[in-house]
Amino acid sequence: MLRRCLIAIALTAASWAHADTGRHADDAYRVGQTVRTFKPDAPREWRGAQTNALVTRIWYPADSTTPVVAHDIGPPGHPIFRGHPAADNAAVATNRARYPLLLLSHGTAGSADELDWLAAALASRGYIVAGVNHPGNNALEPLTREGFVLWWERATDLSEALDGMLADPTFGKRIDPERIGAVGFSLGGYTILELAGARTDLQAFESYCRGPAADSTCHPPAAKNEPVRAEPLSAGAVASLKRSGASYRDPRVKAVFALAPALGKALDEQSLARIAIPIRLVAGTADTTAPPPANILHIAQFLPHARVSMIEGARHETFLDTCVATAVSTHAALCKEAPGVDRDAAHTLAIDAAVDFFQSSLIDRKGTTAPLAARSSESP
Template identity: 30%
Template structure:
């Protein structure tokens, strides 16, 4: 059974709108209770519907201005996709905000290949948090980091200054029609060409963590010349969704400043997501089935520690 078919069955079983998802649907991952506060937001977006977001914050201390970390999920996810990482970051002293990408989430895949909308939406999120949010006085706008997984990895690299060449997508998919991203192109249409795009960048992003970034092959040295911030880059060596050497490796080789590079032996694509609840595991085994010989829970603890350490060093 294909990844898309398995996830559609899972959503149908939940009586939800079916959509092709490569990340966890809305059943929240199992996470331990943390001493952090959480709020769900609806943020006005002049270019589309309001953006759904979640914000995790440490207990407030008068006069404290904390770094802000924004999170971009993979294709078909939502703001809860990396809740465990968000909570870990908040417990470590960061204000953390994750958005649900309009048109590319578990409810709605209508804009799944219109990837230029993603960095623009991330910019809207940052703008709201540092200018309009009621908790803005506790954010240091000079210390903003961005974390993204899969399509979210592409998003944060682009938001940080990257200029992808989407003209490479069609040739890539002619050569690799069986790849997941090429399946999206086949079902949703190719993304608008690079000549038709205005890429939204946000100079407030001072450091980036990208895990298994999608569309890595669209970045050239020139296209990543604007990403001069520190980058922590992650690759799963057993990635069957975005396989080597087309995604993380081109980003690693094109960045003007060598990234802090982590290649995780044995790991598969979805090992960058938290372990699934038993309910989600029963509904979406393609996402949740353990990778043979790999301890996802232990890796997630290590991954979160590495991400926290990187953002502490760079922000």
């Protein structure tokens, strides 16, 4: 079945250098960024998180004359990642009335900001990107057991953040509701596949993890920091477990792009085969956190029309932001690449793949167009 997948990217030293020289050559916009805190009215499972809200980082197109400022990402005074130059709370670019929206889902114990490299690049090409920090499983607050266990609830985070974006006084009227997609990394890749129609099969995953082929997705590295509690799960968590196999398909989402998707063995195979929207999958050949055979390549076997690309030598962490120089030694596990692997060049390949994919699956699809607009001056 793997013959149906196109393994499209295999890098040599020469192609690394070639890819890096073209980075951001097609940028049409400066990047604006802001934050929204969405608080859904309906009761929901917050997974024991301190913040009962969906804290959402938003990247968006700003006019080409907007002043931008370089910034780093990480604890104050101790940055880890290099951010894309951006303008806080700038006005949305005025040359189009509406822009496509991409929902962004981070990996286990990560944050939306760790995918700034991709979100900002997409914003510079005319997309609004909304990155949710998933409750109980993000780097901005203490991690919770429920945040690690109730994976399927992450899809509800994205759907409710989408509700918030469409209702937002500034962004709602600037979003083309016919052109909504999703991007996810690692556990975020699993999350957006659920939005596309995949369902979770906990029994199959538990059986896989008890067997000799079990991989690191059965015991993710971040679980070392997971709070250990003796008391039973809350009533809400027990109720959530009972609906783990439910469908979290959001029909508003028209295409998904998954980077190094994890929990491949937790996804019901028949539900994957029934996905009807465009899917693009990208991962690294040196990924030991979500090893390709049981994750991206396993998933792809059941997606008859998905295109798969493998970046030679890229690790799981290659798809995090590029690190500042001082962090390469202090955070080697996150930052240090193998000899001959250039993270910026890998990012360029992934960005190009995402731009091409969403151009064909969202921008060129039949439906409403985004007409030119009269100038406006609203700010987020």
